[in-house]
Amino acid sequence: MPQLSERQTEFLKVHLGCCPPVSAAENEALAKLTPQELAKVDLTKTDVTALFSTDNMDALRDAEFKGEGTPDLRKLMDQIVNGFPSQTRDEVMLGLEKVVGTPPDVKKLNLDYDRFVIVRKQQEAIGEEKATELDDEMHPDFMGSRGQLMCGKMLGDAFGIHEVFGALLNPTGGLVGPGNHLIHPMIPIEAGHLDPDNPIALHGIVHDAAGYMNNFHDQGPGYHYLDPDLKIFGTDNPLAGQYDGIKYWISEAGDEYIATRVDAAVVAVEKALKSVRDAVASTIDNMLDVFRSKKDQAIDTAKETDEDALDTAQAIEDAVSKAADAATQAHDTASTTLGPDVPDAAKTKLDAMSGFIWK
Numbered sequence: 324m325p326q327l328s329e330r331q332t333e334f335l336k337v338h339l340g341c342c343p344p345v346s347a348a349e350n351e352a353l354a355k356l357t358p359q360e361l362a363k364v365d366l367t368k369t370d371v372t373a374l375f376s377t378d379n380m381d382a383l384r385d386a387e388f389k390g391e392g393t394p395d396l397r398k399l400m401d402q403i404v405n406g407f408p409s410q411t412r413d414e415v416m417l418g419l420e421k422v423v424g425t426p427p428d429v430k431k432l433n434l435d436y437d438r439f440v441i442v443r444k445q446q447e448a449i450g451e452e453k454a455t456e457l458d459d460e461m462h463p464d465f466m467g468s469r470g471q472l473m474c475g476k477m478l479g480d481a482f483g484i485h486e487v488f489g490a491l492l493n494p495t496g497g498l499v500g501p502g503n504h505l506i507h508p509m510i511p512i513e514a515g516h517l518d519p520d521n522p523i524a525l526h527g528i529v530h531d532a533a534g535y536m537n538n539f540h541d542q543g544p545g546y547h548y549l550d551p552d553l554k555i556f557g558t559d560n561p562l563a564g565q566y567d568g569i570k571y572w573i574s575e576a577g578d579e580y581i582a583t584r585v586d587a588a589v590v591a592v593e594k595a596l597k598s599v600r601d602a603v604a605s606t607i608d609n610m611l612d613v614f615r616s617k618k619d620q621a622i623d624t625a626k627e628t629d630e631d632a633l634d635t636a637q638a639i640e641d642a643v644s645k646a647a648d649a650a651t652q653a654h655d656t657a658s659t660t661l662g663p664d665v666p667d668a669a670k671t672k673l674d675a676m677s678g679f680i681w682k
Contacts, residue, residue, distance in 0.1 A: 383529075474496035
């Protein structure tokens with residue numbers, strides 16, 4: 324980390340004091356620095372390496388984010404990242420207070436936004452290239468999602484600002500793969516994003532946060548966030564830390580993730596089967612009513628004719644025969660669709676329908 328000149332150090336001591344929290348005075352003083360001067364200032368509010376301790380990373384899994392994944396939060400974050408195109412800053416901050424606060428209240432959110440602008444200024448001064456913007460068409464529901472906010476919390480905690488602003492420092496943070504892509508921009512595979520409790524996603528969230536802090540602010544352990552013994556790539560290389568990181572998160576969260584997904588799958592299948600069974604049972608009831616109606620209509624029609632008994636019997640037989648054909652087809656289709664899983668109640672109704680027609 325480059326050292327400040329005596330003039331810069333004295334400037335900060337006079338205007339900021341010693342390690343104050345984010346404040347209006349601090350923001351005002353930092354805003355006066357040139358990008359070159361700002362690049363030499365440590366803007367972090369905590370030991371960044373400690374953010375990537377196993378205890379802190381495990382706690383991240385249980386963090387709660389009010390408003391996560393809601394359209395309201397997504398719209399507000401879009402306003403911020405695009406420079407308030409259709410709402411004023413005051414309107415957005417008040418809206419944000421309603422979605423994520425309180426705390427923080429609108430005063431704190433405004434202070435955090437000012438600091439966000441300063442941190443982004445440092446990002447642009449230090450980074451060799453700009454942080455990747457989120458492709459809304461490729462990932463329409465990632466802005467304000469839990470995965471993005473988890474990465475945002477790590478960055479926000481580093482700079483003492485709310486996770487919403489932390490997320491907007493690196494909007495693609497938490498997406499597995501480089502930038503908006505699953506593998507590489509030159510390979511036409513457009514990725515969705517994994518659920519944030521997926522071990523691979525958890526690794527991606529922390530890996531992105533660690534790499535961002537190192538590449539754009541000269542802070543923290545970089546992509547080797549677990550400090551492995553074997554370091555084939557430099558810690559500023561996104562290929563670094565992949566094996567150890569994925570191995571760690573599969574060990575920490577893999578069993579729980581699989582168990583949760585299996586439980587969810589069983590519930591989903593049961594709900595789907597119940598829905599199908601109920602629909603079949605309901606259909607059978609409706610068909611029975613129709614068949615009874617057809618039979619009654621045929622009998623009534625026969626009674627009203629002047630034809631002899633043979634013709635009357637034939638009319639009834641024809642009507643019942645048509646209903647019987649329909650019933651047989653319905654019975655076979657329903658039995659084939661549900662297979663051996665058809666419940667006893669549905670079997671009884673199917674058999675009753677056939678029995679009713681043939682009688």
